[in-house]
Amino acid sequence: MDSNIGRKLDGRYEITELIGVGGMADVYKATDLMENRVVAVKILKAEFSENEDFLRRFRNESKAIAVLSHPNIVKIYDVGFTDEIQFIVMEYIDGITLKELLEQQGVLRWKDALKFVVQILKALQHAHDKGIVHRDIKPQNIMLFPDGTIKVMDFGIARFSRIDGKTLSEKTFGSVHYISPEQAKGEMTDERSDIYSVGVLLYEMLTGRKPFDGDSPISIAVKHMQDTAVPPREIMPSIPESLEEIVLHAMERSPARRYQSAAEMINDISTFKVNPSIVFGYKSTPVEEQPARMFRQEPDDDDDDEYDEDEEYYDDDEDEDDDEDDGKKRSYIIPILLAVTVAVVMIAAGVIAYSVINSFTGPGTHNSNVLIENFVGQSYARVRQEYSDKLTFNIREEWNNDYPEGIIIEQSVTNKTVRTGFTLDLTVSKGPRMIEVPDMSKKTLSVATSELKSAGFLPVTKEVWDPTGDVPAGMIVKTEPEAGKLHAAGAEIVLFVSLGQLESQVKVPNVVGMAQDKAMKTLKENKLSVSVQEVKQEGNKGKVVEQSWPEGSFVDKGTEVTIYVSTGEVDPTEARIPIPMPEGVRGAYTVLVYRDGTVIETQKIDEAVTVAGSYVNITVKGKKQETITISVRNDSSNKTVNNYATFDINYDTGEVKLVGSAKTQELINITPTTPTTTTTKAPETTPKEVVTTEPENPNPPEQPTLPPQPENPEQPAEQQPEQGGEGNV
Numbered sequence: 208m209d210s211n212i213g214r215k216l217d218g219r220y221e222i223t224e225l226i227g228v229g230g231m232a233d234v235y236k237a238t239d240l241m242e243n244r245v246v247a248v249k250i251l252k253a254e255f256s257e258n259e260d261f262l263r264r265f266r267n268e269s270k271a272i273a274v275l276s277h278p279n280i281v282k283i284y285d286v287g288f289t290d291e292i293q294f295i296v297m298e299y300i301d302g303i304t305l306k307e308l309l310e311q312q313g314v315l316r317w318k319d320a321l322k323f324v325v326q327i328l329k330a331l332q333h334a335h336d337k338g339i340v341h342r343d344i345k346p347q348n349i350m351l352f353p354d355g356t357i358k359v360m361d362f363g364i365a366r367f368s369r370i371d372g373k374t375l376s377e378k379t380f381g382s383v384h385y386i387s388p389e390q391a392k393g394e395m396t397d398e399r400s401d402i403y404s405v406g407v408l409l410y411e412m413l414t415g416r417k418p419f420d421g422d423s424p425i426s427i428a429v430k431h432m433q434d435t436a437v438p439p440r441e442i443m444p445s446i447p448e449s450l451e452e453i454v455l456h457a458m459e460r461s462p463a464r465r466y467q468s469a470a471e472m473i474n475d476i477s478t479f480k481v482n483p484s485i486v487f488g489y490k491s492t493p494v495e496e497q498p499a500r501m502f503r504q505e506p507d508d509d510d511d512d513e514y515d516e517d518e519e520y521y522d523d524d525e526d527e528d529d530d531e532d533d534g535k536k537r538s539y540i541i542p543i544l545l546a547v548t549v550a551v552v553m554i555a556a557g558v559i560a561y562s563v564i565n566s567f568t569g570p571g572t573h574n575s576n577v578l579i580e581n582f583v584g585q586s587y588a589r590v591r592q593e594y595s596d597k598l599t600f601n602i603r604e605e606w607n608n609d610y611p612e613g614i615i616i617e618q619s620v621t622n623k624t625v626r627t628g629f630t631l632d633l634t635v636s637k638g639p640r641m642i643e644v645p646d647m648s649k650k651t652l653s654v655a656t657s658e659l660k661s662a663g664f665l666p667v668t669k670e671v672w673d674p675t676g677d678v679p680a681g682m683i684v685k686t687e688p689e690a691g692k693l694h695a696a697g698a699e700i701v702l703f704v705s706l707g708q709l710e711s712q713v714k715v716p717n718v719v720g721m722a723q724d725k726a727m728k729t730l731k732e733n734k735l736s737v738s739v740q741e742v743k744q745e746g747n748k749g750k751v752v753e754q755s756w757p758e759g760s761f762v763d764k765g766t767e768v769t770i771y772v773s774t775g776e777v778d779p780t781e782a783r784i785p786i787p788m789p790e791g792v793r794g795a796y797t798v799l800v801y802r803d804g805t806v807i808e809t810q811k812i813d814e815a816v817t818v819a820g821s822y823v824n825i826t827v828k829g830k831k832q833e834t835i836t837i838s839v840r841n842d843s844s845n846k847t848v849n850n851y852a853t854f855d856i857n858y859d860t861g862e863v864k865l866v867g868s869a870k871t872q873e874l875i876n877i878t879p880t881t882p883t884t885t886t887t888k889a890p891e892t893t894p895k896e897v898v899t900t901e902p903e904n905p906n907p908p909e910q911p912t913l914p915p916q917p918e919n920p921e922q923p924a925e926q927q928p929e930q931g932g933e934g935n936v
Contacts, residue, residue: 209225211225211233211235211250212224212225212235215240216237216248216287216292216294216296217285217287219239219240219241220237220238220239220240220246220248220285220294220296221237221238221240222235222236222237222248223235223236223237223238224236226247229249231251231252231255232249232250232251232252232255233249233250233252234247234248234249234250235247235248235249235250236248236299237296239284239296244299245299246284246296246297246298246299247296247297247298247299247300248294248295248296248297249294249295249297250292250293250294251265251292251293251294256292256293262288262293265293266286266288266293269283269286269295270286272339272362273285273286274337275333275334275337275339275362277329277330277333277334278356279326279327279329279330279333279356279357279358279359280330280333280334280358280359280360280362281297281298281300281350281358281359281360282297282298283295283296283297283298284296284297284298297360298358300350300352300358300360302350302351302352302353302358303350303351304346304347304348304349304350304351305323305346305347305349305350305351305357305408306345306346306347306349308346308351309346309411309412309415313415314412314413314414314415314443315412315413317413317446317447317450319355319412320409320412320413321409321450321476321479321480322355323349323351323355323357323412324405324408324409324412324476325473325476326356326357327344327349327357327359327405327408328405328469328470328472328473328476329469329473330357330358330359331344331359331398331401331402331405331469332468332469332470332473334362335398335401335468335469339362340396340397340398340400340401341359341361341362341401341404342390342396342400342401343361343382343385343404344359344385344401344404344405344408345382345384345385345404345408346408346411348360348361349408383424383427383428383431384407384417384419384420384427385404385407385408386404386427386428386431387399387400387403387404387431387462388403388431388432388460389462391428391429391431391432392432397462398468398469399462399465399466399467400462401469402457402465402466402468402469402472403457403458403459403462403465405457405469405472406454406455406456406457406458406465407458409453409454409457410436410439410454410458413439413443413446413450413454414439414442414443414446415442415443416442418436418437418458419431419434419436431460432460435460436455436458438451438455439451439454439455447479447483447484448486449479449483449484449485449486449487450479450483452486452487452488452489453472453475453476453479453487455489456475456487456489457472474592475487475589478586478588478589481613482586482611482613482614484611485585485586485589485614486584486585487585487589488585575626575627576624576625576626576627577594577597577598577624577625577626577627577629578622578623578624579598579618579620579621579622579623579624579625579629579631580621580622581618581621581622582615582618582633583615583616583617583618584610584614584615585614585615586613586614586615587602587613587614587615587633587635588613590615590633597627597628598625598627598628598629598630598631599628599629599630599631600630600631600633601630601631601632601633602633602634602635603632603633603634603635604634604635604636604637605634605635605636605637606636606637606638606639606640606696607636607637607638607639608639608695608696608697608698609636610636610638611636611638612636612637612638613635613636613638614635614636615633615634615635615636616634616635616636617633617634618631618632618633618634619631619632619633620632639695639696639697639698640663640695640696641693641694641695641696642662642663642664642693642694642695642696643691643692643693643694644664644686644688644689644690644691644692644693644694644700645658645659645662645690646690646691647659647683647685647686647690647702648678648683648684648685648686648690649678649682649683650682650683651681651682651683652668652681652682652683652702652704655683655686655702656668656702659700659702663696663697664694664696664697664698664699664700665697665698665699665700666699666700666702667699667700667701667702668701668702668703668704669701669702669703669704670703670704670705670706671684671703671704671705671706672705672706672707672708673705673706673707673708676708678705679705679707680705680706680707681704681705682704682705683702683703683704683705684703684704684705685703686700686701686702686703687700687701687703688700712761712762712763712764713733713734713735713761713762713763713764714733714759714760714761715733715735715754715756715757715758715759715760715761715762715768716729716730716733716758717754717758717759718730718751718754718770719751719752719753719754719758720750720751721750721751722749722750722751723739723749723750723751723770723772726751726754726770727739727770730768730770734764734765735762735764735765735766735767735768736765736766736767736768737767737768737769737770738767738768738769738770739769739770739772740769740770740771740772741771741772741773741774742771742772742773742774743773743774743776743777743778744773744774744775744776744777745775745776745777745830745831746773746775747773747775748773748774748775748776749772749773749775750772750773751770751771751772751773752771752772752773753770753771754768754769754770754771755767755768755769755770756768777830779828779829779830779858780828780829780830780858780859781826781827781828781858782826782827782828782829782856782858782861782863783824783825783826783863784800784824784825784826784827784835784837784854784856784863785822785823785824785863786798786822786823786824786825786837786839786851786852786869787821787822787852787865787869787871788815788817788821788822788823788871788874789817789821789869789871789872789874789875790817790821791817791875791878792815792817792821792874792875792878793815793817793878794814794815794841794842794843794878794879795811795812795813795814795815795841795842795843796811796812796815796839796840796841796842797809797810797811797812797839797840797842798810798811798812798823798825798837798838798839799837799838799839799840799847800825800827800835800836800837801835801836801837801838802829802833802835807827807835808825808826808827810823810825811842825837827856829856829858830858831857831858831859832855832856832857832858832859833855833856833858834853834854834855834856834866835853835854835856836850836852836853837850837851837852837853837854838850838851839851839874841874841877841878841879843879844877844878844879846877847877848870848873848874848877850870851869851870851873851874852865852867852868852869852870853865853866853867854866
């Protein structure tokens with residue numbers, strides 16, 4: 208059992224259960240006994256607790272993160288450090304991670320993805336304003352509430368979790384998919400590194416794929432440094448083009464070419480939401496990249512005394528032990544001398560540049576230049592945001608059918624270099640001017656054309672037959688768009704000009720195969736009347752199987768068309784079964800007809816005296832085709848020949864076929880040898896069942912039938928034959 212379960216930290220945080228295991232810490236659910244609330248407690252693993260350098264960073268960073276207070280950031284309530292345990296107490300989130308959501312859904316709608324990303328960016332902007340960079344943005348660190356609210360957690364973990372220099376191991380495999388190129392190179396990171404990770408996260412939400420993948424953390428990191436991701440629209444064409452621009456701009460390999468802040472990316476997303484067709488104009492051009500550094504694999508044993516020469520240190524004012532062990536850390540003399548040299552060179556370059564500028568602008572002045580690109584087709588809001596500190600804008604708005612509202616359609620200067628503060632004249636679209644369409648019905652074509660032109664529209668004509676007969680030839684039947692609708696000024700209005708009343712005859716449409724209601728509606732729309740007749744047919748219930756007038760016929764308007772609608776089933780039909788009876792059968796018998804093991808028909812033979820070729824007729828009802836089985840019981844001996852004969856019946860054709868020879872010998876065997884009283888009656892008594900002596904015939908003539916008998920052939924319980932013998936009931 209986990210030794211931390213049941214433990215009480217600082218006398219107030221009672222650990223109840225383990226809810227998560229991480230690379231550097233385990234997360235527990237606990238109860239804050241003082242505040243009477245559920246919290247999450249992250250406890251540092253023992254192997255990290257033994258490293259003094261890591262502990263110092265962990266403590267300082269935890270204190271810094273505790274100052275964050277934002278609705279989209281998991282709140283840090285408390286931190287605790289003792290010789291035995293180091294822990295962070297934070298807000299308990301009852302939800303799922305964004306990683307779990309992506310595993311469930313694969314791809315998110317872009318509206319949902321942007322809803323999540325904006326919340327993440329707001330959390331990051333708050334942290335960046337406090338000087339804190341997350342450095343480990345990934346779906347596992349994003350918590351999601353059922354109402355769609357996002358909470359970012361684990362701020363600053365990446366900054367102090369790498370205790371063994373710039374190494375990439377299997378432990379970092381989950382994070383390396385979202386790592387920025389500069390972080391992968393081991394260079395200095397800032398808020399723009401978080402922007403890159405957000406871009407990767409948005410890419411994955413929109414496409415269902417990570418932009419870079421590989422067999423090892425090293426191979427993935429190298430791809431982040433060297434490769435360009437497949438554009439999202441090549442994977443998911445439904446992604447708007449401008450949204451793809453946002454994703455790829457956030458994922459620029461060079462930090463200088465990315466969004467410079469979370470607020471800047473939020474602004475572009477807001478602009479996109481207002482106008483999804485906007486074009487931002489971000490174009491990826493080759494950027495000179497620094498050679499990628501080679502990574503060393505993490506050693507098998509923890510050698511905390513060896514540090515990479517280029518290791519980035521986290522310094523703070525409380526660090527009093529940095530000079531105690533010179534053998535453990537690299538010397539700062541060379542970097543300091545190098546920094547001083549660079550500073551001297553930069554100052555000299557600045558002095559030279561200042562002198563050159565003064566030679567052109569004269570003493571006491573300082574100006575910078577701005578290249579004015581072509582802004583036509585771009586959002587004025589976007590241009591104003593980017594150039595407000597460089598240019599002054601003189602705006603004129605006008606209606607325009609070709610450009611949406613807020614888009615620049617003209618500018619006074621293009622592709623020229625001007626001084627900062629230059630006034631640029633811009634014409635911005637107000638969108639199309641909308642005008643109400645006037646009512647042109649029953650006006651002449653010339654009048655309607657003149658009035659529409661005066662209203663600011665472009666009239667076009669189309670001739671149609673008047674279905675009502677109310678609008679004379681040459682008059683306007685209707686307009687499209689219809690009267691009263693708002694339509695863009697200068698746009699086309701279709702005038703439907705009457706050709707007069709529709710001809711007296713109409714063409715009969717084909718309604719076979721349609722449902723009854725749809726067929727009736729179609730015929731009535733074609734000025735025809737309808738009558739309905741049901742026909743019994745297997746299948747196509749409720750559908751038209753025939754119509755009285757063939758498709759394409761021309762008939763007078765109002766002609767009645769009869770449609771024949773299927774009932775979906777047919778009535779059972781009768782079939783007569785000739786059952787062969789062997790010579791020598793005498794006495795009373797019961798014939799039982801079985802369908803699928805169930806008796807469907809019985810017939811009594813009161814007196815039977817047969818000769819060669821005798822048979823008895825049984826009539827059954829059914830549909831299509833089936834196989835039935837006949838059993839015969841001798842009423843005197845109470846013995847039965849089961850499965851006496853089997854027949855295949857085709858009710859559609861009336862064909863009856865014996866598919867197995869009748870068990871005639873078995874029937875003779877169950878006939879008593881001593882005549883019964885019923886078989887010794889006077890000769891003039893005629894049996895009710897007529898037994899013929901005609902040859903066996905597959906289609907025998909119809910025989911007289913017996914009077915109706917009870918359908919239940921069961922005998923009283925005391926008369927049931929004993930079970931087990933062949934032919935016995």
